[in-house]
Amino acid sequence: MKERxxxxxxxxxxxxxxxxxxxxxxxxxxxxRESNPVDRSQMSWQMLDVERxxxxxxPARAIWELVGRLKLxxxxxxxxxxxxxxxxxxxxxxxxxxxxxxxxSRGISSAREIARRCSYExxxxxxxxxxxxxxxTLSDFRVDHDASLRELFVQVLGVLSSEGLVSLExxxxxxxxxxxxxxxx
Numbered sequence: 001m002k003e004r005x006x007x008x009x010x011x012x013x014x015x016x017x018x019x020x021x022x023x024x025x026x027x028x029x030x031x032x033r034e035s036n037p038v039d040r041s042q043m044s045w046q047m048l049d050v051e052r053x054x055x056x057x058x059p060a061r062a063i064w065e066l067v068g069r070l071k072l073x074x075x076x077x078x079x080x081x082x083x084x085x086x087x088x089x090x091x092x093x094x095x096x097x098x099x100x101x102x103x104x105s106r107g108i109s110s111a112r113e114i115a116r117r118c119s120y121e122x123x124x125x126x127x128x129x130x131x132x133x134x135x136x137t138l139s140d141f142r143v144d145h146d147a148s149l150r151e152l153f154v155q156v157l158g159v160l161s162s163e164g165l166v167s168l169e170x171x172x173x174x175x176x177x178x179x180x181x182x183x184x185x
Contacts, residue, residue: 050130053122059160060102060123066156067098074148091133096141098127100149101156111138 054060075093102123103114115135117124142149161167 048130050126053126058123058126059105060098060127062160062163063102063105063156064094064098064127066159067094067101070097070152070156072097075145078144091131091137091141093141095127096133096138097149097152099124099133099138100142101153102127104153105157105160111135111142114138 072093075097079090079093081089099114099118103109103117108114108117112135114124115133115138118128118131118133119125
């Protein structure tokens, strides 16, 4: 393979082609006119108020409050972390339960997708307090507490649905064929 020389174009001759088809003019400086070019390579620091990421009546806030009122002793019992010893402090089970409930209410059931959304979607960012949660942490939590989470999800989604905070209108179809619909004639 030939190595490209510095400054060579990936598609040689593309500029004349564009000029011919779209009648682009060559760049010419115009006297007295200047503009600032867009520089996307720069880094910036921004102040962000986490509480303003979502509105006060957002369903994520309702889920957080509701989960805070639940008895989560079974989720806290396996935590063996002790302050002042080696190892990372685990994520609060209230946060992990809230993330899973909010995600399920939005039709998201993938730990990887939840982890992705925690980096850019305001409701997930608010729940995490802008923290980044690894998809393995989310997945392991769901596997380790499967039976407890299932029971808790049904109860919480029932309460949220009755309050009109979440909609359970997604219909799933498993692909099973019905013989009566497949007959012709």
